[in-house]
Amino acid sequence: xxxxxxxxxxxxxxxxxxxxxxxxxxxxxxxxAERSVGGQRYYIVENLNKFTLDLxxxxxxxxxxxxxxxxxxxxxxxxLDRFTSRVARMGTELQKAGNVSEDLASLLxxxxxxxxxxxxxxxxxxWSDMPGVLYGYDIDKQIIVLADRGRGVKTTLxxxxxxxxxxxxxxxxxxxxxxxxxxxxxxxxxxxxxxxVAESKGISLVFRSGIGxxxxxxxxxxxxxxxxxxxxxxxxxxxxx
Numbered sequence: 231x232x233x234x235x236x237x238x239x240x241x242x243x244x245x246x247x248x249x250x251x252x253x254x255x256x257x258x259x260x261x262x263a264e265r266s267v268g269g270q271r272y273y274i275v276e277n278l279n280k281f282t283l284d285l286x287x288x289x290x291x292x293x294x295x296x297x298x299x300x301x302x303x304x305x306x307x308x309x310l311d312r313f314t315s316r317v318a319r320m321g322t323e324l325q326k327a328g329n330v331s332e333d334l335a336s337l338l339x340x341x342x343x344x345x346x347x348x349x350x351x352x353x354x355x356x357w358s359d360m361p362g363v364l365y366g367y368d369i370d371k372q373i374i375v376l377a378d379r380g381r382g383v384k385t386t387l388x389x390x391x392x393x394x395x396x397x398x399x400x401x402x403x404x405x406x407x408x409x410x411x412x413x414x415x416x417x418x419x420x421x422x423x424x425x426x427v428a429e430s431k432g433i434s435l436v437f438r439s440g441i442g443x444x445x446x447x448x449x450x451x452x453x454x455x456x457x458x459x460x461x462x463x464x465x466x467x468x469x470x471x
Contacts, residue, residue, distance in 0.1 A: 234275040238263065241273040245282065259329050261370055285366045285375040286468055293377040293438075293466040298360045308362035310350045317343045320367050320374075327369050330471070337427050338374065338471055342367070344420035345376050345437075345467050353380035358463065372471045380464040383439040397440030401455050405437075405444060425453055434470040438462045 241263075242249045255261040256271075261281055263271040288305070292298055307313035317339055324335035342365070349363045360379045367374040380386075384400035390409060394400050403409065404421045421437075428435040428446040437444040443458040448470070 235264070235272045236275060236278075238271045238273070241278055244275075244278055259370070280368065281370065283366075283368075285368060285371075285373055288366070289364050289375040289377040289466055289468070292364045293379065293462050293464060294460065298379060301364060305364055305366040306362060307346070307365050310347070313346050313350065313363060313365060314343070316365060317346065323369060329372075330369070334431065334471065337431055338433070338469065341424050341427055341433070341435075341469055342374050342376065344424050345465075348420055349376070349378040349380060349465060352386045353378065353464075356381050374469040374471075375467070377462075377466040378464040382462070382464050383442070397442030398455055398457060401437070401439060401442040401444050405453060405455070428469075429453065434468075436466075436468040438466045439464065 236244070238249050238252055242252050245252070252261065252263070252271075256263050263273055266272060285305075288301075292301060307316060320342065321335055321339035324330045324338060325332055327335075330338075346363050346365060353361070358379055358381065362378070364375070364377040382397070382400075383404050384394055384397050387400050387403060387409065388394050391400075391403060394403065405425045406422070408419060408422070424435065424437075425446065427433065429451045432448045432451050433446070434448045435444065435446040438458055439462055441458050441461050443456050445454050445456070446452065
């Protein structure tokens with residue numbers, strides 16, 4: 231981790247904004263500064279680098295590229311135990327954040343855990359090229375992103391629902407029906423939990439697989455399933471709170 235510290239003027243130059251903008255961002259909670267013993271603002275370079283990273287774009291590129299780009303190690307979980315550990319760490323960090331309630335922190339941890347667990351459970355021995363999941367979050371930006379390069383929801387569900395023919399139908403089943411079957415074909419039941427939490431708490435969700443797209447907005451608190459304009463080889467999810 232790059233723990234180098236810079237003053238507000240240098241931080242503003244790195245981000246391409248004014249020092250006053252950084253002061254405004256601090257007041258709104260968008261980007262917090264550290265304080266020296268003397269009360270001077272300073273920023274840690276690694277935190278600035280994370281702030282400028284577009285997690286949504288990184289996840290989308292990783293999920294859709296013909297050849298997976300190399301990921302920073304902090305965003306790649308090749309094993310389930312690594313993913314579980316990082317989700318737990320996120321939960322701790324969310325509970326310490328001043329802008330997230332303890333209840334919301336627990337629910338966000340639950341949502342991320344369910345989505346990531348599905349990726350590992352449904353792709354054992356079936357990863358197309360790169361095993362594991364991309365998992366990143368930014369508490370200041372209030373976003374969590376997950377993606378995998380597995381076989382996707384439709385192919386997974388076809389083991390117990392062979393008549394499923396479209397990605398949209400598969401996502402409808404995954405998010406609305408209890409699916410039973412023998413392991414590892416016990417598919418997608420955690421996504422009902424994800425939907426329930428998002429709708430009841432006004433958490434925005436985007437979930438994609440194949441050309442299917444699930445959206446739950448903070449304002450409507452209801453799910454829509456439509457066709458996306460491009461294909462996701464596995465799954466891709468964005469949680470915004």
